[in-house]
Amino acid sequence: MTTASSHSARAQSFNAAAAQYAANRPSYPPALFDAVEDLAGRPLTGARVADVGAGTGIATALLHARGADVLAVEPGEGMAAQFRRSNPGIPIVRGDGNTLPLADASVDLLTYAQAWHWTDPALAVPEALRVLRPGGALALWWNTDALDVPWLADAARRMGRHFAVDVPAEQRNVNPRLIDPSGRLDFSERVVRWSRRVPVDTHLANLGSHSIFLVAEEEHTAAFLAEERRHLLQVFPDGIAEVTYDVKLLVARNA
Structure with missing residues (x-):
């Protein structure tokens, strides 16, 4: 499978796992x-x-709750269907960042939550600048594991060995030079740390909803998750995991 087709397969893999x-x-x-x-x-x-x-x-729901007049843009049929079930009062249109279904200078803020790495920056950067109003801003963010937390660092190493990857896409792509190779955007950066307490099985189901798991052979994924569950219950014998995230935020204003 070529790099382009692999990327496309991973991007489309979420549609079958939208509820998860x-x-x-x-x-x-x-x-x-x-x-x-x-x-x-x-x-x-x-x-x-x-x-x-x-x-x-x-x-999208959190932006709406903050008082924004928000429109969702989503390419995937399965994800869009789940969106409509979860957020019936928020408008959604089908499309992606490479060819935005938006008018010129029509938005104050363009946001990508865990999503910019699925775009082609050579297309998505000009599109962002096209649809932003003067003084508007492009905001990109990713929830990333806080790898200074020992159990999360250990888990990341286990995943890397099992799936033969260095780090997840969310960790690897939070780099302004990769986000905008053209250098047209001047990003300001911020890191926001937070954590959540969830059952170990919820944490594992979250892992299983990432594309690296969704495109792998089912037995390969199941073997990892079963072994990972054993590791996590040693760290969290009460079955509740304290998961710490660093949200990596980049914002560029449109002149």
């Missing part, structure tokens, strides 16, 4: 949206926002 994704993926802390407002230089309340790669609407 919605039920188990982590949310985002209020401090993240405070940071978005600070770096964008405007409040979310009343802002016209397009949330691209909205998935099941985890970030």
Whole structure:
């Protein structure tokens, strides 16, 4: 399988796992949206926002709750269907960041939560600049594991060995030079740490909703998750995991 076809297969893999994704993926802390407002230089309340790669609407719903006039943009049929079930009052259109279904200079804020790494920056950067109003901003963020926490670092190493990868896409792609190779965007960066306490099985189901698991052979994935469950119950014998995340946020304003 070529790199391009592998990337496409991973991007499309979420559609069959949309319910699992919605039920188990982590949310985002209020401090993240405070940071978005600070770096964008405007409040979310009343802002016209397009949330691209909205998935099941985890970030979209939080933007809506902050008072934004938000439109979701999602390419996947399965994810969009789950979005509509979870967020019936928020509009959603089908599309992606490479060819945004939005008018020129139509939004104050363009957001990508866990989604920019599925775009082609050579296409997505000009599209972002096209649809942003003067003074608008592009905000990208990723929930990443806090790898200074020993059990998370150990888990990441086990996953890397099992799936023959160095680090997950969310860790690997939070780099302004990769996000915008053209250098047209001037990003400000912020890291927001937060944590959640969830059953070990919820944490494992979250892991299983990532594309590296979804495209692997079922037996290969099941073997890892079973062994990982054994490791985690040694760390968390009460069955409740304390999972710490660093949200990596990048915001670039449109001149």
